[in-house]
Amino acid sequence: MKIEALVRNDVWRNEFRRALGKWYRVHGRHLPWRSSADPYRVWISEIMLQQTTVAAVIPYFERFISQFPTVHELANASENDVLRLWEGLGYYSRARNLHKAAIQIVDLFGGHFPNDVRILQTLPGIGRYTAGAIASFAFQLPAAIVEANTLRLYSRLIGLELDPRSTGGQKALWEFAEWLVLGNESISGINAGDFNQALMDIGSVICRPVEPDCPACPLSVFCEARARNLQQSIPLPKKRIEISQVTEASIALFHKTRVLLRKRSDAERWAGLWDFVRFEVNEKDARQLSIPSRKHVGQQKSVSKSPRRQSGYLQSLLAFETAEPYLQTLPEAWTHHLHSETGVYVRNAEAVTEIRHSVTRFRIRLLCFRAQVIYPPEPALNNYQWFELEELFSLPLSRTGRQFFELLQGSRIFASDDADETGVSRNP
């Protein structure tokens, strides 16, 4: 049935609602943020869940709520502390917008959440989906939602052959979603919030991207894709993006016991997070250096998957502490960059490790070094700042920054090297 015909078919809609409500009462998922309709908790969970899997969010949600139980604690927190709790979850602008929105909710709305989708969308980080989610989950208003799960489910239900991410596809999906949720309560037996949750659960558990479990689906008789056996080809896949290889260097500069960090600006990746000196390098310079690779250290292949690749970590630490030839002369281009960027000259550069990681469309080889500052001792160029190493426990770092820091913690070679001009002293 075409969507134009569908949105006028009240009989279809009522039967659909009954089937969905019946299924949800038995099969609905139990998730931490579903135990309460507190708009604050709904909001936190929805922001965390943007482009992030349920399993990844759960521990972050628990920690965040216990640290900031209400919007007031969040509004009064520092951005650093908010980002520190967000560290590892990614898309850090979410955390910064969350903090800004908390301040607005306190200042503009007296700490009370607006219960209107239009007003909700004026808050930073809240778009059409999140506004609908808060309105329906927290206030039981008949607001529509379209996100990853429902996008797939609705696309199949209406047999959408347009790209569901295109303007036209989005229009059709939102129109269908609005029609579906409007005035449903007395028929499905569940409120608008549970109604939307039920749709997401079906999308997540049954109407999966590949191999949807149509035989188990309470909505299969309502499904246009199923009727035409198109459930594998609807929705149209996203067009894949091209990956670029990049090589970067990250250098922990020490003066006595302190290390030099910079808070990354709004205009770059990891905005608001702190990082060591870091810059892109060319492949030719990188090839001349000998760097302990965490992947190739040691003989055993056994890398325990959980909880945090212990063997690989310990092995690289061991190799680092016992390695001799890792004292390096940095390429001239690097020392030049270091000086113009921070104002310092360095000595005793040592390769610490190589980290490989992916960020958005980049595949990055990160070469991590440590060096000592010889002149001048305390620069203050370009937003750089000196910290005791221990202070990094409470500063928000990127994932790779945290990994690097943990290696520096474990090695502590510079600890007693303050006035030693002859070279690196290694503690036995």
Place this chain on the structure above:
DNA sequence: AAGTCGGGGGT
């Protein structure tokens, strides 16, 4: 309409 922004997990 297209690009940008993370990081983890699953296959």
Place this chain on the structure above:
DNA sequence: ACCCCAGACTT
């Protein structure tokens, strides 16, 4: 390798 994930925001 590749795909996916309770999207929002900028250009």
